[in-house]
Amino acid sequence: MNKLYFDYCASTPLHPKVAEQLFCTSEQLYANPSSVHEMGFEANQRVEESRERLSTILHVEPSEVIFTSGATESNNLAIIGAVRTWMKKTSQTPHVISTQIEHSSVFNCCKQLVGEGVEITFLPVDHNGIVSIASIEKAIQVNTMLVSVMHVNNETGSIQPIHEIGKLLRAKPHIYFHVDGVQGFGKLALELDDIDLYTLSGHKIGGPKGIGLLIVKEHVELTPLFFGGEQENGLRPGTTNVPGVLSLVEAIEISYSEREEKMQGLTVLHDLVYSKLEEIPEIIMNSPRPPLSAPHIINFSYKGTGVTSALLISILAKQGIIVSSQSACSSTAKTSRVLMAMTNDEILSSSSIRLSFHESVTPDDVRYLVHSISHMIHQVKSQNKFALLQR
Amino acid sequence: MTLDNGLNLGELITNKEYSDQNDQLFNLYKYKGKKVLIFVSMHCVRCIELLPEIRTVHLPNTSVIIFSTGNQEDHEQLDDFFQRKMKIVSLTSEQMEQDFSVTTHPFCIFVDEYQQVCNKGTVYNGKDLLELVSVIGEGKRKKLFSNLF
Numbered sequence: 001m002n003k004l005y006f007d008y009c010a011s012t013p014l015h016p017k018v019a020e021q022l023f024c025t026s027e028q029l030y031a032n033p034s035s036v037h038e039m040g041f042e043a044n045q046r047v048e049e050s051r052e053r054l055s056t057i058l059h060v061e062p063s064e065v066i067f068t069s070g071a072t073e074s075n076n077l078a079i080i081g082a083v084r085t086w087m088k089k090t091s092q093t094p095h096v097i098s099t100q101i102e103h104s105s106v107f108n109c110c111k112q113l114v115g116e117g118v119e120i121t122f123l124p125v126d127h128n129g130i131v132s133i134a135s136i137e138k139a140i141q142v143n144t145m146l147v148s149v150m151h152v153n154n155e156t157g158s159i160q161p162i163h164e165i166g167k168l169l170r171a172k173p174h175i176y177f178h179v180d181g182v183q184g185f186g187k188l189a190l191e192l193d194d195i196d197l198y199t200l201s202g203h204k205i206g207g208p209k210g211i212g213l214l215i216v217k218e219h220v221e222l223t224p225l226f227f228g229g230e231q232e233n234g235l236r237p238g239t240t241n242v243p244g245v246l247s248l249v250e251a252i253e254i255s256y257s258e259r260e261e262k263m264q265g266l267t268v269l270h271d272l273v274y275s276k277l278e279e280i281p282e283i284i285m286n287s288p289r290p291p292l293s294a295p296h297i298i299n300f301s302y303k304g305t306g307v308t309s310a311l312l313i314s315i316l317a318k319q320g321i322i323v324s325s326q327s328a329c330s331s332t333a334k335t336s337r338v339l340m341a342m343t344n345d346e347i348l349s350s351s352s353i354r355l356s357f358h359e360s361v362t363p364d365d366v367r368y369l370v371h372s373i374s375h376m377i378h379q380v381k382s383q384n385k386f387a388l389l390q391r
Numbered sequence: 392m393t394l395d396n397g398l399n400l401g402e403l404i405t406n407k408e409y410s411d412q413n414d415q416l417f418n419l420y421k422y423k424g425k426k427v428l429i430f431v432s433m434h435c436v437r438c439i440e441l442l443p444e445i446r447t448v449h450l451p452n453t454s455v456i457i458f459s460t461g462n463q464e465d466h467e468q469l470d471d472f473f474q475r476k477m478k479i480v481s482l483t484s485e486q487m488e489q490d491f492s493v494t495t496h497p498f499c500i501f502v503d504e505y506q507q508v509c510n511k512g513t514v515y516n517g518k519d520l521l522e523l524v525s526v527i528g529e530g531k532r533k534k535l536f537s538n539l540f
Contacts, residue, residue, distance in 0.1 A: 305462075305464070306462065306464045306465055308433045308434050308439075309434070310432075310433065310434050310435055310436045310438070310439045311433070311439050313436050313439075314436055314439040314440050317440075333434070334432075334434045334484075350434065384468045384471055384472055385468055386442055386443070386468055386469055386471075386472040387472055389439065389440065389442060389443045390443045
């Protein structure tokens, strides 16, 4: 059976140009870039050239680009690194502001810090899954040292007002602003002027797994999480992943240059799917429509009882449709924390489906998707739901 | 398969009464012969996909008892689906951990006629299930747990 994949938020295929880059550099640039010999020097030069290219695209300094193993590490480095620096400098308890809908790599990192005595405010969101500027302003305390808010929510696609938050915090230079940009990069316009720390992952944008980056602005002081060599300004010791870095930069260049064209196509697909799903009475749409949501994510729930996300995912898989519900990093949870924050409804939060799209998806693919969902809803209502799982 | 979950090998299962899908109380100890206890969550994709596989597996002289996080409606449909051949017990994830030390799903505990755990592991399909109930034969098991016999 042919499979149609609609889980591009979890991971994307390698872009062909990136795959070529990854293969060639893995084969040819195997020397350790920290080695003193010529081959090491050449590998190091390629990494630094990539850093330069990236800094040009993102309008930051090359020294502000820190390569990591991925978004989880970047988010942990940004948050824990900033908190530890604060704790070294002052006896005052640090206060961090975040939201209830962050990815687990931010949310659980903050929860871990609560256990270490750090004060954290997890702000609520509205029914569209969007945090308000007013709530951030109100939550700021004298000891607030970090605000961490994602750009695009990974479950619903809700766009957070990061540029407005950045403007608000511009007047408070002692508060760092961290943005988890994993689901927003290459989809939405990005301006890093008022952002101090910015996270990006390779495999969400056509790059390889195991590589990501953290933009750390010059004025930001972070304490490293690991200790070892002096790679990445000592902030991220460990042998540099040369093929990963070069491939990541290739993927970023492609994402950046093709963004507008891709978004036009994705907006058409989003509108087509959203409009059709809205017509199914047993379904409730959790994602808002653009411009409140990014056009590559649609989240909906089954309104009735006794139908979990797991069941819906399994039934769709029998029809060759690959979807997910929550973030791949929290896929065994009973209810979606994000949807609970938006709806406070356990039924809706335990029966959600996330569809996420990519530029390779065609209108025919999404027509089949909508047909399959509609058919599944009809079957779930009228038949033994477990019988639907039989091949 | 993983072995880092569930009651220890050789350990006696809990001597407790449970209520099945028909609200009938039963005690696992009064169930004679070998038993396969399967633990599933209705929120776990792998568990949901295991259910049709269980239906296809024939385990001679072995009772299959399903412990599920589902509600009454789920279990009525499940009972229908299994053609009323298995006991289905509603248990929360917390109760599964408390009574059987099961923390991840889907999970299976194979219990011998002496109420001892003789094998356990994560099962994703019928093949895993068959392997789990056949991997430790009678003689080998007695040797492994000779102190208990």
